Amino acid sequence: xxxxxxxxxxxxxxxxxxxxxxxxxxxxxxxxxxxxxxxxxxxxxxxxxxxxxxxxxxxxxxxxxxxxxxxxxxxxxxxxxxxxxxxxxxxxxxxxxxxxxxxxxxxxxxxxxxxxxxxxxxxxxxxxxxxxxxxxxxxxxxxxxxxxxxxxxxxxxxxxxxxxxxxxxxxxxxxxxxx
Numbered sequence: 166x167x168x169x170x171x172x173x174x175x176x177x178x179x180x181x182x183x184x185x186x187x188x189x190x191x192x193x194x195x196x197x198x199x200x201x202x203x204x205x206x207x208x209x210x211x212x213x214x215x216x217x218x219x220x221x222x223x224x225x226x227x228x229x230x231x232x233x234x235x236x237x238x239x240x241x242x243x244x245x246x247x248x249x250x251x252x253x254x255x256x257x258x259x260x261x262x263x264x265x266x267x268x269x270x271x272x273x274x275x276x277x278x279x280x281x282x283x284x285x286x287x288x289x290x291x292x293x294x295x296x297x298x299x300x301x302x303x304x305x306x307x308x309x310x311x312x313x314x315x316x317x318x319x320x321x322x323x324x325x326x327x328x329x330x331x332x333x334x335x336x337x338x339x340x341x342x343x344x
Contacts, residue, residue, distance in 0.1 A: 242328035244329065252321060267314060278304055278307065278337065280336075281334055281337075282299050282300070282334070283301050284315050285298050285300075285330070286333075288329040289328055290322065290326055290327055290328060291322060294317070294318050299312050307337075
């Protein structure tokens with residue numbers, strides 16, 4: 166959202182409670198007191214004045230809660246480097262069958278399915294994958310399967326003690342059928 170639009174929206178949202186309060190003032194002054202409850206056995210066809218429940222209670226004032234997303238986003242975790250990067254790559258290559266199983270299942274349904282899918286995920290301080298996405302191929306079932314497989318992976322704890330961000334490409338090509 167642009168800064169000007171955000172400021173305009175904030176001004177408008179902040180002005181709303183004031184406008185509601187001013188609009189409600191004349192109504193409060195003109196609202197007659199609630200009539201006494203009907204006698205036992207009397208008809209209650211006349212509407213009660215007051216709260217929304219029709220019980221003669223005083224109407225509640227409208228409230229507005231403004232929630233704002235912080236614009237100072239936390240920087241993304243660093244990418245692994247050196248030996249840590251090599252160890253992560255080795256681990257992924259050891260787990261490539263998980264991802265290939267996803268592709269094998271989808272290639273049966275969509276024989277022309279191919280391309281590059283980039284899996285992006287964060288490794289938490291414990292070594293577990295704490296978030297994953299994938300993009301590059303429009304097959305949502307393949308993407309969901311790969312993301313599900315990646316989320317099950319568990320790496321060694323990052324040397325920094327913090328998080329790491331990994332982007333790993335997978336190239337999918339149909340294999341020729343041996344005859």
